[in-house]
Amino acid sequence: MTKNATQGPLTPAVLHILLALSTEERHGYGIMKQVEFESQGKVKMGPGTLYGSLGRMLEADLIRESHKKVDPELDDERRVYYQITAVGQATLAAELERYREVVAVAKKKQLAPVSFAYGH
Amino acid sequence: MATESFIRRCRNGYAKLLRLYPKAHRERFGEGMEQTFNDLCRERQQSGEGWFGFLLGTFCETSVAIIKENTTHIMQNKNLMRLALGAGLALLIPLALTLLGGVHWSPRALTFYFVLLLGAGLAYELIASKPGTIWHRAAVGIALAAALLLVWMDAAVGTEDDNSGGLMYLGVLVLGIGAIIAHFRPPGMARALFATALTQALVAVIAMIAWGQYLELLVLNGFFIALWVGSALLFRRASRFAAVPK
Numbered sequence: 001m002t003k004n005a006t007q008g009p010l011t012p013a014v015l016h017i018l019l020a021l022s023t024e025e026r027h028g029y030g031i032m033k034q035v036e037f038e039s040q041g042k043v044k045m046g047p048g049t050l051y052g053s054l055g056r057m058l059e060a061d062l063i064r065e066s067h068k069k070v071d072p073e074l075d076d077e078r079r080v081y082y083q084i085t086a087v088g089q090a091t092l093a094a095e096l097e098r099y100r101e102v103v104a105v106a107k108k109k110q111l112a113p114v115s116f117a118y119g120h
Numbered sequence: 121m122a123t124e125s126f127i128r129r130c131r132n133g134y135a136k137l138l139r140l141y142p143k144a145h146r147e148r149f150g151e152g153m154e155q156t157f158n159d160l161c162r163e164r165q166q167s168g169e170g171w172f173g174f175l176l177g178t179f180c181e182t183s184v185a186i187i188k189e190n191t192t193h194i195m196q197n198k199n200l201m202r203l204a205l206g207a208g209l210a211l212l213i214p215l216a217l218t219l220l221g222g223v224h225w226s227p228r229a230l231t232f233y234f235v236l237l238l239g240a241g242l243a244y245e246l247i248a249s250k251p252g253t254i255w256h257r258a259a260v261g262i263a264l265a266a267a268l269l270l271v272w273m274d275a276a277v278g279t280e281d282d283n284s285g286g287l288m289y290l291g292v293l294v295l296g297i298g299a300i301i302a303h304f305r306p307p308g309m310a311r312a313l314f315a316t317a318l319t320q321a322l323v324a325v326i327a328m329i330a331w332g333q334y335l336e337l338l339v340l341n342g343f344f345i346a347l348w349v350g351s352a353l354l355f356r357r358a359s360r361f362a363a364v365p366k
Contacts, residue, residue, distance in 0.1 A: 028152045029159035032156065046177070046185070047160075047178065079155055
């Protein structure tokens with residue numbers, strides 16, 4: 001996972017979680033809602049996928065756990081918050097750069113998403 | 121609108137499902153996953169949308185993740201990989217002999233013996249990993265070797281002819297039931313193994329009355345009885361060591 005997360009393309013779940021954590025630390029449900037919001041409802045992550053990815057990202061040092069605290073908007077339960085690390089930020093930047101390069105190549109070829117979808 | 125008791129039942133069901141995760145994952149993320157599920161339930165309740173699709177989707181998604189995590193956990197277990205490799209290597213001999221035409225082992229038989237060897241190895245790992253002395257490890261090793269040998273011989277006889285007598289020998293493995301009752305603790309294991317030895321002796325007497333062949337049956341059953349009793353004595357010794365305060 002370490003190698004995959006820092007060197008190769010990220011899985012969609014890991015990419016979306018890093019994006020969700022890029023601006024502020026969040027707890028599990030907070031990450032889930034942020035991913036849903038940023039993808040305009042196209043990406044919906046279940047708890048199994050979310051926490052499986054979080055486990056692998058913690059191992060790869062992409063994120064870290066912060067101290068438990070209460071989310072005032074939800075309830076009085078103390079929750080674990082997750083923060084992006086410097087490694088995570090670098091990995092996210094590298095991945096976004098890779099996406100930019102891919103999009104640049106597609107633009108140079110004057111390819112639009114619709115041309116893939118309909119095979120023109 | 122779902123009732124409070126329905127939501128509570130859903131939460132309890134989800135908490136039970138989470139128990140199927142590997143221990144390390146459960147301890148680290150179990151609480152967070154329960155909180156997230158509770159948040160999702162609250163969201164569903166507030167939105168007034170249906171529950172069936174949500175529950176089915178969430179339980180299925182988590183079940184798939186549980187299978188994935190357990191598979192990863194097993195694959196990372198070096199001991200298991202070593203055991204599987206060892207069992208595979210041991211079966212290379214009959215496989216080679218089958219290919220050379222010396223004996224005939226069907227793919228079913230090879231699979232059966234592979235599972236048998238792997239199962240015995242895993243059982244040893246499981247029991248011997250609990251805190252204990254060298255006596256404890258030796259006792260576990262002997263008992264498992266005897267059980268493995270008995271099942272192996274029984275299965276081999278079963279493939280050749282009518283195995284009504286062989287089935288009787290499987291009854292000797294009351295050891296398994298005794299071990300479960302005793303929770304693999306040395307004093308209980310010692311009692312279970314003495315009971316196994318006694319059962320083996322009874323089966324031997326019945327077999328001698330039914331088939332004759334006194335000397336052959338005496339030697340064969342005597343060998344197994346010696347293994348059971350030996351293992352029982354080692355377990356008894358292990359329990360005495362465990363009882364001595366350090």
